[in-house]
Ligand SMILES: Nc1ncnc2c1ncn2[C@@H]1O[C@H](COP(=O)(O)OP(=O)(O)OP(=O)(O)O)[C@@H](O)[C@H]1O
């Protein structure tokens with residue numbers, strides 16, 4: 001294994017255009033945008049379906065459809081339709097994160113103890129209060145699970161941005177392959193993997209912080 | 220006062236859950252709805268706080284039709300203890316209890332302070348305040364459920380099998396505590412149970428429902444025991460209803476004769492000690508006072524080796540004895556009158 005590219009200090013220079021810091025930053029930016037847009041779209045739909053039980057086939061099929069859709073193929077299609085740029089990449093990545101978020105929001109709401117929800121209504125909470133003060137806190141562990149798996153997938157898959165001329169850690173893979181610089185490819189793969197692990201650890205901490213001990217069982 | 224006016228509930232796709240129910244639950248009293256499983260008890264209860272809407276008829280609280288009132292505001296004014304407690308798992312015990320006061324606009328501090336007092340009131344040490352429901356036993360959860368319903372000091376309380384998830388010993392303990400609490404608070408309570416003994420023990424009034432949601436009889440526990448309306452009520456209240464009815468009768472007027480009239484009673488300084496029997500002296504198992512019920516007197520008389528129940532005054536000094544044939548005559552006369 002040739003790790004020379006990974007440990008070359010020149011590649012860690014924050015001002016270097018093709019260096020790790022900048023690639024990492026643009027990579028994280030795609031990840032963040034895709035998760036943000038995906039959550040804004042998928043969370044309300046998943047919560048609504050889970051809350052009302054209406055249209056649960058959507059939630060179940062979204063999971064399966066999402067898993068079987070090739071992101072690279074979708075990206076190429078979008079580029080053909082919309083031209084190069086950030087938009088096609090974001091669409092492709094957002095389509096990837098929607099299924100796990102939607103499905104877990106739905107599942108989180110469906111698996112709630114209905115008696116507790118009933119008690120909340122019986123105490124005189126309005127529907128919005130029931131949702132925000134009782135249903136969401138109780139469904140949070142399941143929903144966080146879906147969000148974490150979405151984050152993991154999109155960290156790995158955001159490398160496709162480089163295939164259509166954008167930045168991100170995918171540059172190392174694409175450019176490395178183009179010039180047969182396997183040390184660079186390896187460095188890209190390692191940085192992506194480490195990023196995924198670190199991000200997941202971070203989200204695990206967030207989960208620990210936002211989920212009530214009464215729900216997680218960590219008293 | 221809670222009034223049911225010709226209330227019918229038919230669930231879509233189901234049969235009739237409540238059938239032309241009319242009754243009045245008096246203010247400041249505890250009315251227990253009892254009946255076999257599926258007879259519409261929970262449905263009736265939940266029509267009071269609009270968790271279920273009647274198909275026809277009206278439910279009124281103090282003359283006000285509940286159907287005209289804002290659901291959330293109505294419910295905040297009615298304490299609700301649901302079956303199996305239904306505590307919020309993500310909130311501490313204290314915050315569970317503080318739920319309704321906070322909905323009503325109290326600050327977190329005020330709500331918590333009041334809740335802490337309530338926890339003690341329902342018999343939970345304050346160190347439980349910081350725990351989560353999952354860290355409590357079933358009986359402790361039920362207590363928190365009751366405290367939560369009481370937190371905003373609502374005049375009306377609905378309780379759906381609040382003491383069902385605990386063993387008989389803890390249940391009896393909860394009963395006693397709850398009766399004491401209700402004596403202080405004087406809430407208008409509608410409680411559901413399928414246990415007729417619990418109904419008779421706790422209720423000022425008991426409504427017996429039969430299958431199909433029909434009211435079979437409404438009355439005080441003693442009325443139900445003494446004069447069941449029909450075969451169903453009679454068998455539901457049980458075969459020993461005659462004896463159980465005696466627990467509602469005071470022993471104050473039972474005819475006594477002076478202790479000296481029995482040669483079998485051994486006294487020491489006026490206090491009853493033992494029975495003199497053919498097989499030697501036998502310790503006296505129990506005595507009664509004027510405040511006890513006739514059921515106690517009867518039990519003492521039939522379990523005494525010489526058929527005598529011993530009455531004592533507040534100092535434990537024997538002030539009279541009841542011979543079992545006098546007791547039987549007394550009970551016969553009462554029955555006749
Ligand atoms: N949401 C519902 N939809 C349809 N039918 C219902 C619904 N809730 C209750 N029922 C039916 O209405 C009838 C009365 O139900 P209810 O829950 O009031 O009975 P209950 O007396 O409380 O019984 P239990 O002692 O078992 O709790 C039952 O036959 C039940 O199946």
Ligand SMILES: [Mg+2]
Pocket residue numbers: 260261262411
């Ligand atoms: Mg019920």
